[in-house]
Amino acid sequence: MSFDVGRRVSVLLAIALSAFIFNTTENLPIGLLNLMSSDLGVSLPAAGFLVTGYGLAVAAVSLPMAQLTRRMPRRFVLSGVMVVLAVATIGSVLTTSYGVLLGTRIVVAVAQAVFWAVMGSVAVGLFSPEIRGRVLAVTSVCGSLATLLGVPAGTWLGQHTRWQLPFIILSVLALIIAALIAALLPTTRPEESHAAYGSAPDRRHFFVVLFTTAVAMTGLYTGFTYIGEFITQNAGFPESMVGPLLFVYGGAGIIGVALLGHLLDRHPRNCLVIAVGVQTAAMLVLFQYAGNQAVVIAALALLGLSAAPIFTATQARILHVSPGRTEIGFAANSAAFNVGVAAGAFVGGAVLSAFEVRGAFLVGALLTLATVALLLSEPLLSTKRHRGRAGQESADVARTCTAPRPKAAAGRRATR
Numbered sequence: 001m002s003f004d005v006g007r008r009v010s011v012l013l014a015i016a017l018s019a020f021i022f023n024t025t026e027n028l029p030i031g032l033l034n035l036m037s038s039d040l041g042v043s044l045p046a047a048g049f050l051v052t053g054y055g056l057a058v059a060a061v062s063l064p065m066a067q068l069t070r071r072m073p074r075r076f077v078l079s080g081v082m083v084v085l086a087v088a089t090i091g092s093v094l095t096t097s098y099g100v101l102l103g104t105r106i107v108v109a110v111a112q113a114v115f116w117a118v119m120g121s122v123a124v125g126l127f128s129p130e131i132r133g134r135v136l137a138v139t140s141v142c143g144s145l146a147t148l149l150g151v152p153a154g155t156w157l158g159q160h161t162r163w164q165l166p167f168i169i170l171s172v173l174a175l176i177i178a179a180l181i182a183a184l185l186p187t188t189r190p191e192e193s194h195a196a197y198g199s200a201p202d203r204r205h206f207f208v209v210l211f212t213t214a215v216a217m218t219g220l221y222t223g224f225t226y227i228g229e230f231i232t233q234n235a236g237f238p239e240s241m242v243g244p245l246l247f248v249y250g251g252a253g254i255i256g257v258a259l260l261g262h263l264l265d266r267h268p269r270n271c272l273v274i275a276v277g278v279q280t281a282a283m284l285v286l287f288q289y290a291g292n293q294a295v296v297i298a299a300l301a302l303l304g305l306s307a308a309p310i311f312t313a314t315q316a317r318i319l320h321v322s323p324g325r326t327e328i329g330f331a332a333n334s335a336a337f338n339v340g341v342a343a344g345a346f347v348g349g350a351v352l353s354a355f356e357v358r359g360a361f362l363v364g365a366l367l368t369l370a371t372v373a374l375l376l377s378e379p380l381l382s383t384k385r386h387r388g389r390a391g392q393e394s395a396d397v398a399r400t401c402t403a404p405r406p407k408a409a410a411g412r413r414a415t416r
Helices: 006-041 046-068 072-095 098-125 130-158 162-182 203-224 227-234 241-263 268-290 293-321 326-352 358-378 380-401 407-414
Strands: none
Touching: 006 046, 006 072, 006 098, 006 130, 006 162, 046 098, 072 098, 072 162, 098 130, 098 293, 098 326, 130 162, 130 241, 130 293, 203 227, 203 268, 203 293, 203 326, 203 358, 227 241, 227 358, 241 268, 241 293, 268 293, 268 358, 293 326, 293 380, 326 358
């Protein structure tokens, strides 16, 4: 990039704040469901679909939108999706129609799908390849702050004023960020960035990453979707402790992502294996020691410390093994993440119908364990591929050595 470090850092912070805005916008209805359902005159499950439908839309359109925008300059794409978020969100809070609100939420979800597809390669492309992990950690920390600060603060504000006000504030912030990105990010072709393509493309390793994202998130949300019930029913905490314990989980997650940034550039694959392994262990502890409150608090912190960095670690692997353009890889990984969240909620609900809440954490741990097994066996893919290539090269040499010589060549040798 041909612009100074201060400008690069400013763009990175603008992109990171965009992640915070998108994640807060996506999840804010969770804290305001009662107010929104009452104001719109719909049932609580219908209001809940404002979150579920949003996530499903992101999963469905991530790949198509990444393909559609792959040639567009990232300056226009990133500033454009922030404008779409702002306009659609303002439109959503000015209506009293549930259908219009749901439609505008889907529009924002499409913008978010595009954002997550392109923001990683843009942010990483601003700096040298040696600090990719730390750059991704910055964006991930801000994205995680949405859960820790954005949603609780927005919920408090909506409960004490009107539920529309926090959405309006997010829209104003989005317009400011759009202006900053448009002013500071140069207009370059996406393929010119060093982060546009995987540094060691490999289709099989790429699918391992997608499987890890989808199944690890399915495992996590099989239990975590029902964490409130677990805290009160199995762990025996009063309902007033749900918020503080979620704060423990979220705070540990931010610490985990921050620590990951310093290790990811040197040990990208090992970081992913350890994070998924620790998530498995934390969920098993929650199942086994659900009645021990001290252990539950420690296990929730451990779960946050491990689960939050998984998406960041998989994004770093996408930059390494993506078989084509990295924004397509990022889009596929984002889709896998959202599919995992939705599948986890579904699987957890099915488990609850047959077992108590803690059983969902056991099933989630077993699902996550499957990804550990796959990641540990992943080096065999490289070994088999290397052996296959070596065998092919040996066969080619053998065929060359045993092939009959052309007559013309033999004739020439005979005359020497």
